[in-house]
Amino acid sequence: MDFSLSPQEEAFRKELCDWLDKNTPELRQRMRRQGPPGGAPGAGEESPEAQEFTRWWHKKLYDAGYVGIAWPKEYGGRGATIMEQVIFNEEMAKHRAPGGVGGLGIGWAGPTIMAAGTEEQKKRFLPKILSGEEVWCQAFSEPEAGSDLANSQTRAVEDGDDYVVNGQKVWTTGGMRADWAILLAKTEFDPSVPRHRTFSYFLMDMHSPGVTVRPLREMTGAAAFGETFLDNVRIPKNLMVGQKNNGWYISMGTLEFERSNSSSAIQHLTTISNLIELTHKMERNGQPLSKDPVTRQKIAQFYIEANVGKYIGLRALTRQLRGQTPGPESSVGSLLAMELGQRIEDLAMYLQGPYSQLVRGSKYAIDNGAWQRSFLASRGRTIMTGTSEIKRNIIAQRTLGLPRYTE
Amino acid sequence: MNFELDEEQVMLKTAARDFLEKECPKKLVREMMEDKRGYSPELWKKISDQDWLGLTFPEEYGGTGCCFLDLAVLLEECGRALLPAPIIPTVVLTAHPIMAAGTEEQKKQYLPKIANGEMILTLAFMEASGGLEASDVNVTATPSGDNFIINGTKLFVPDAHIADYLLCVTRTKNGPDKEQGTSLFLVDARTDGIRIEVLKTMTDEKLCEVVFNNVAVHKKNVLGKLDQGWPVMKRVLVEAQVAECAWMTGGARWAMEISIDYARLRIAFGRPIGSFQAIQHKLANMAVEVEGATSIVYYAAWTIMENNPDMTLAASMAKSWCGETYKHATFDGVQIHGGIGYTWDHDMHLYLKRAKACEVTFGDSNYHREKVAQMLHI
Structure with a gap:
C-alpha cells in the first residue's frame, strides 16, 4: 500500500497546477461576471452568457490538452493513466474549476463509441466530442421507465436503410442544445424474448425532423433537462452501435463509465472548506458559528465522511488498475458521496438562519445566493444517476449476493 | 500509488484467519470470559510461535521487522476472532513506546x-476522570534517592492482573503546562505497594484498577526523558486508536458477513428475508460503513507506517468512523437475526458488547470529531 505519488505523477500534477494557477484568475473574473455557478450537477444555467462562458473555458482546456484526458491518444485524448485522471479530478476540484462542454459526450457517448x-x-464523432463542437445528450429514461429502465417503450422499426423511431424520452439533460443523443430503443417486439434482449443502441441526430425537445423546469428554477418527443424520426442503420438487440448491455457499459472514483468525495472536501468559511463569517449569540460545538461536530463528521469516500474510491481504483472487476467499494462509494452532498448543502442553509431564505439578487443574500441554488440542486443527487434506493438494491444484490425479490 | 494490500499482506491475513479459526473458536472465547486470567497461555505461546508478537520489532530484538500496516491487517483478524489475548496492550501500548x-x-x-511470549506488558494510563489528556494524569512519581515513589490509582488498565510489567504514566512536575512533567515508568507488576483488582465488565474483558501505594521504582526504569513523557504518549494514543480501529473493523465485517448469510437462508413469508428491501437496505448501509472503515483504517x-504528519488527523477520523460502524453493524446484526440474535447462545452479543466497549476506548466518536474540528481550524 502506498498513498504517495510517483515522480511522473508528481510532474503531471505540477504541470496541471501551473496551468490552473495561470488560468484561474481569468476564470474567476468571468465566473463572477455571470453570477455564482450551481454547485451540484443539474444546476447548470442555460443562459446564453453561461453557454458562452462554458465554450470559452472548454476551448482553454482543449487547447491545453485537458479535455478527455482519459481517452487514448489515437482518438485525440491524452491517454492519461487512471492515476493521472484522479490527480486531474482532484486538482480541478481543489481549484474550483468547472468542466467544459458536454461532460456527457466525453464521459459517456465517446467511451461507448470507442x-x-x-x-x-x-x-465521424470522436474529434468533435473532444473539441466541444458537438454537444451530446442521453435519451434513456422514459416517463414509465426511470429506475425500471428495461420498461422503456420507445420503438425503432426497420424501414429500408433506416430505423424509424417513435416514443418519448425524459430527463434529457442538455437536450435543448444538444446536437446528438445516445438513444436506447426497442427493436424486438416478441413478448417471449427477455426484456434485456429487446433494445438497440443508437446515435441520433437531435436536429432530425420529428425530434422535439420541451424544457423541463427543475426546482432550482433552471431548465437543464427536457422531455424529448420522437415522432417518426429516421436514424440511418449505420448509426446503430453494436449488434441489434444488444443495446441494453452496451448501455450498462455506458453506465459503468459514469461510476465515479474519488472525485465527488474530493469535490465535497472543497464544499466543506466553503462551509467552514461560512461558519467563520456567520455569528450566533455574539460569537462566530464556528465556536458552536454542535456545528463543529457536524462539519467534522462531513469531513470524515468525505475522506472515507475518498479512500473508498482510491481502493476501488486499485482494483481497476489491477484489471479486477469493481468490488463493493465502487458502488458503496457513490452511495456515500451522493447522500453526503445533500447533507452538506442542507447544513449550509440551516446555518444561515433567516438569511437562508434569501436568493440570488436579494439584498442581504449570503454569497449572492450560491448556497440556495446548490442546496436545491443537491436534492436531485439521490435521483439522477439511479436513485439511492436503486443503488442500495444494487449493493445488496450484486455485491453482497442477496436474492432478488420475485413474485 | 496503490491503495490495497500487497500479496504478503494478503497472505498474512489469510494465514491469520486460518490460524484463528482453528485455534480460537468461539468456545474458547466464551471459556476465557469465565476464566480468571482471561487468556490462554498455550494460545499465547502459539501466537508467539506465529511471530505475531514481534511482528513489528527489528530483527535484532527478536522481531520480523514488519510495518504498522502489517500489524493492522493482523489485528483486523484478531478482532474478527475476538481473540482473548493481551496483544494490543503488550505490543501497541507498551512494546512500541519501548521501541x-x-x-x-x-x-x-x-x-x-x-516477542517470544515470555513477557506480558500493559499501559497504566487512565485514571478516575476517564480522560485522555495530559491533564488527566495525576498519579505522582516523586524522586527519592535512586528511586521514584509512585502514588495514586490507575483505572481501566487492560490485563494488568496478568502483566509482568506496567508502563505507568505519572506526573513528575505539576506546572500550568500539564504536558510538561509527565513521565513514563516501567514498573515490575509484583513490586510492593501495587494492588490490582479486576473490574467486572460487560464484555468480560479484564480491565483493572491498579493502586500504587508508595511504590518504589528505580530511576533507570524511566522510559524516555524524565518529564518529557507526553510526546511519547501522544504517539502511543495515535497507534492505539488505529490498532483499535483495525480490531473493530474485523468485528464489524464478521457481523456483516454472518448477517448476510443469515438473510440468505432464513425463510419468512415463503422467501428468504434477504430478498426484502427492508433487510437489503440495512445491509447495504452496513456495507458502506464497513468498506469505509477498512479504507480509512x-x-x-x-500514515503511521510512513511517519506522515497527518497521522493524528487520520487516526481521529478512523476512530470516529469505526466507533459508529462497529456499533451499527452489531445492532443491525441482532435485528436482522431477530429473536435468535438476542439470545446468549448466538455469538452476535459478544460482538455487540465489544462494539460498545471499543466505541469508548481511546476516545469516542464525539471526542474525535472535536479533534478533527480543531485540526481543521473550524
Missing part, C-alpha cells in the same frame, strides 16, 4:  | 521476551 462503435463512427 | 523511546538496555530487556495505518 468500445463498441465502428471505425466510421469513431472517425 | 521508540527506550534505551538500548531497555529494548534488549523487554522486546525479545515479548488502511489509510491511517499507512
